Amino acid sequence: MREKQIDKLKDYKYGFTTDIENVRAPKGLNKEVIEFISKAKKEPKWMLDWRMKAFERLKNLKEPNWQKPKYPKIDYQDIYYYSAPKSASEKPKTIDELDPKLLETYKKLGIPLQEQQRLNGIAVDAVFDSVSVATTFKDKLNEVGVIFCSISEAIQKHPELVKKYIGSVIPLTDHYFATLNSAVFTDGSFVYIPPGVRCPMELSTYFRINASQTGQFERTLIIADKGSYVSYLEGCTAPMRDENQLHAANVELVALDDAEIKYSTVQNWYPGDEDGKGGIYNFVTKRGLCKGTNSKISWTQVETGSAITWKYPSCILQGDNSIGEFYSIAITNNHQKADTGTKMIHLGKNTKSKIISKGISAGFSDMTYRGLVDISSKAKNSTNYTQCDSLLMGNKCGAHTVPYIKNKNPESNIAHEATTSKISEEQLHYCQQRGLNPEEAVGLIVNGFCKEVLQQLPMEFAVEAQKLVGISLEGSVG
Amino acid sequence: MLKIKNLKADIDSKSILNNFNLEIKPGEVHAIMGPNGSGKSTLSNILSGKKGYKVSGEVLFENKNLFELETEERAHKGIFLAFQYPLEIPGVNTNIFLKTSLNAIRKANGEKELDAIEFLKLVKLKAKNLKFDEEKLNRQLNVGFSGGEKKKNEILQMSILNPKLSILDETDSGLDIDALKTVADGVNSLRKKDNSFLIITHYQRLLDYIKPDYVHVLMNGKIIKSGGPELALELENKGYENFN
Numbered sequence: 001m002r003e004k005q006i007d008k009l010k011d012y013k014y015g016f017t018t019d020i021e022n023v024r025a026p027k028g029l030n031k032e033v034i035e036f037i038s039k040a041k042k043e044p045k046w047m048l049d050w051r052m053k054a055f056e057r058l059k060n061l062k063e064p065n066w067q068k069p070k071y072p073k074i075d076y077q078d079i080y081y082y083s084a085p086k087s088a089s090e091k092p093k094t095i096d097e098l099d100p101k102l103l104e105t106y107k108k109l110g111i112p113l114q115e116q117q118r119l120n121g122i123a124v125d126a127v128f129d130s131v132s133v134a135t136t137f138k139d140k141l142n143e144v145g146v147i148f149c150s151i152s153e154a155i156q157k158h159p160e161l162v163k164k165y166i167g168s169v170i171p172l173t174d175h176y177f178a179t180l181n182s183a184v185f186t187d188g189s190f191v192y193i194p195p196g197v198r199c200p201m202e203l204s205t206y207f208r209i210n211a212s213q214t215g216q217f218e219r220t221l222i223i224a225d226k227g228s229y230v231s232y233l234e235g236c237t238a239p240m241r242d243e244n245q246l247h248a249a250n251v252e253l254v255a256l257d258d259a260e261i262k263y264s265t266v267q268n269w270y271p272g273d274e275d276g277k278g279g280i281y282n283f284v285t286k287r288g289l290c291k292g293t294n295s296k297i298s299w300t301q302v303e304t305g306s307a308i309t310w311k312y313p314s315c316i317l318q319g320d321n322s323i324g325e326f327y328s329i330a331i332t333n334n335h336q337k338a339d340t341g342t343k344m345i346h347l348g349k350n351t352k353s354k355i356i357s358k359g360i361s362a363g364f365s366d367m368t369y370r371g372l373v374d375i376s377s378k379a380k381n382s383t384n385y386t387q388c389d390s391l392l393m394g395n396k397c398g399a400h401t402v403p404y405i406k407n408k409n410p411e412s413n414i415a416h417e418a419t420t421s422k423i424s425e426e427q428l429h430y431c432q433q434r435g436l437n438p439e440e441a442v443g444l445i446v447n448g449f450c451k452e453v454l455q456q457l458p459m460e461f462a463v464e465a466q467k468l469v470g471i472s473l474e475g476s477v478g
Numbered sequence: 479m480l481k482i483k484n485l486k487a488d489i490d491s492k493s494i495l496n497n498f499n500l501e502i503k504p505g506e507v508h509a510i511m512g513p514n515g516s517g518k519s520t521l522s523n524i525l526s527g528k529k530g531y532k533v534s535g536e537v538l539f540e541n542k543n544l545f546e547l548e549t550e551e552r553a554h555k556g557i558f559l560a561f562q563y564p565l566e567i568p569g570v571n572t573n574i575f576l577k578t579s580l581n582a583i584r585k586a587n588g589e590k591e592l593d594a595i596e597f598l599k600l601v602k603l604k605a606k607n608l609k610f611d612e613e614k615l616n617r618q619l620n621v622g623f624s625g626g627e628k629k630k631n632e633i634l635q636m637s638i639l640n641p642k643l644s645i646l647d648e649t650d651s652g653l654d655i656d657a658l659k660t661v662a663d664g665v666n667s668l669r670k671k672d673n674s675f676l677i678i679t680h681y682q683r684l685l686d687y688i689k690p691d692y693v694h695v696l697m698n699g700k701i702i703k704s705g706g707p708e709l710a711l712e713l714e715n716k717g718y719e720n721f722n
Binding site for chain 1: 526527528529530548549550552553554558559561564565567568569570575578579580582583586618619635639
């Protein structure tokens with residue numbers, strides 16, 4: 001099998017034309033694999049050169065080790081870096097082949113059957129509504145000049161934009177996982193909003209037809225040109241079946257003068273079983289650059305999945321009067337671990353940032369909020385407000401708050417508030433006495449705790465996210 | 479409706495209730511009076527299903543063994559406890575809490591859940607009757623409420639849920655005279671031939687407004703005397719110490 005693949009790879013080098021749909025690059029991380037990816041995606045030379053630069057740089061980098069959750073050593077030569085969508089024969093054929101627990105969760109979340117199938121990679125061969133939805137949707141976006149496509153397509157069709165902005169927020173050499181992503185990224189989303197345009201709808205990967213199986217090294221680039229606005233939704237509230245263990249995505253946002261980007265994530269990857277076996281390592285680099293004056297970037301995240309979540313969606317407030325926001329709910333249960341937070345780097349004058357973080361830990365899990373607020377000497381009259389609240393359930397879990405605060409400007413102001421609380425037996429008893437079962441009670445109390453963040457989510461997402469918050473904590477009481 | 483036979487309750491191997499007997503029939507109002515530490519709150523805790531007690535004896539609610547039911551199942555069957563110290567739940571809107579509660583109980587009983595409009599209509603009416611400030615319903619549950627407001631909120635919930643058996647655990651303590659009257663009005667408006675009440679209190683004054691059918695004196699974990707409303711007055715005159 002493996003030899004056959006290498007043969008194919010050789011063929012490919014010399015004008016390989018076979019349908020790439022069923023091709024997988026051999027295991028391992030090397031120049032040939034990167035060339036393979038780049039060719040499979042019909043990339044121009046500059047893109048391949050860029051990947052190679054990242055790969056060269058990677059050789060001198062080490063994985064960071066300052067984070068709290070430790071993980072077993074990853075063998076980077078034992079990973080498939082390119083795997084095109086699986087052939088139908090490898091996918092589960094019907095919904096009945098899936099884990100009944102997963103189906104139970106879908107039911108609770110109210111996910112329609114077709115959507116369940118899509119989530120699990122089941123080939124849906126009937127007339128699929130979303131195709132027509134996607135078409136109407138594309139027409140509408142074309143009308144106003146919004147570009148929304150896969151990053152692979154953008155590299156071919158809009159090279160000038162990609163070339164200008166890719167790596168401009170997360171440099172090629174940023175850190176191990178970001179650099180690894182730069183070398184081997186396979187797909188992701190690209191969004192460009194032209195000047196003065198308010199994107200007429202929430203953009204979501206759900207609507208992008210070729211969004212499935214973008215895999216473990218996703219790359220997303222969103223550019224909001226002057227005076228534009230876009231709200232982007234990433235992920236899905238339903239648990240995603242996925243065999244890839246390591247996820248190292250890069251997301252870059254650029255907001256020019258007077259532009260605003262709102263980026264919402266609901267992450268519910270497989271968290272491993274109740275004993276902490278399996279699960280995704282979610283090591284993601286997300287960074288937004290408020291490049292122009294009066295620009296604004298707002299991150300909202302609901303992180304409930306993955307065995308280990310390690311991410312700090314950040315804002316670089318370069319333009320004067322720019323605003324950065326971070327709203328986060330992170331929930332860990334059983335043996336999950338999360339080390340998450342944000343970085344607000346104030347460079348411009350009158351820049352403002354706001355951080356609202358809600359961490360909930362249950363079971364044997366461990367949660368760390370880690371955040372940096374850095375106000376440079378030039379960022380006159382800037383302010384930050386940080387609020388970090390932790391909620392503990394039971395007495396075997398952990399919650400930690402690690403704020404890093406640097407203020408080099410005497411005219412600027414930083415405020416930090418933190419609380420830690422526990423769901424009390426009395427609160428539970430009170431809710432139960434009013435007819436709620438323990439899980440409904442926890443769901444209600446936790447949703448109350450998270451309210452400020454849930455309110456930031458787009459409506460259609462908020463309802464599902466609320467249910468998800470309850471479901472993620474199932475089994476943590478009683 | 480409620481039959482308690484030989485109830486014994488210990489916490490941390492300390493005996494709180496011992497040989498406790500009580501029967502409440504549909505439509506009756508019973509008052510339990512007793513000094514601090516006599517076991518009054520333990521009784522309401524046990525009836526509502528609070529964990530942490532070692533219990534024996536028998537408690538039947540509509541001929542069902544209460545000890546086999548979870549707290550929420552007891553609520554579904556129509557047992558309501560107005561808490562002595564109502565809990566604060568930050569971030570949870572009072573209206574949403576009330577609606578969630580009402581619908582959980584309706585659902586468990588196979589009744590149609592109320593939508594937002596139907597619910598708001600109901601809650602507005604009940605709040606008006608209880609002179610409960612409607613604006614408070616949009617605040618976080620009991621957060622920043624005064625002691626009196628918290629107690630009124632319990633009675634509001636009671637009137638919305640319309641339970642078969644309402645247990646009021648020292649609802650009168652900490653209330654000024656106006657609030658006391660409002661609370662009593664709330665209880666009296668729910669008095670029907672099927673609804674029963676167990677009113678736990680230190681003082682006789684609430685019983686000026688809610689006329690009980692029976693009064694029981696609880697001391698050292700058991701009822702030492704039962705009688706009509708006149709018993710409460712006698713207690714008030716003599717004090718608990720001289721009552722024996």
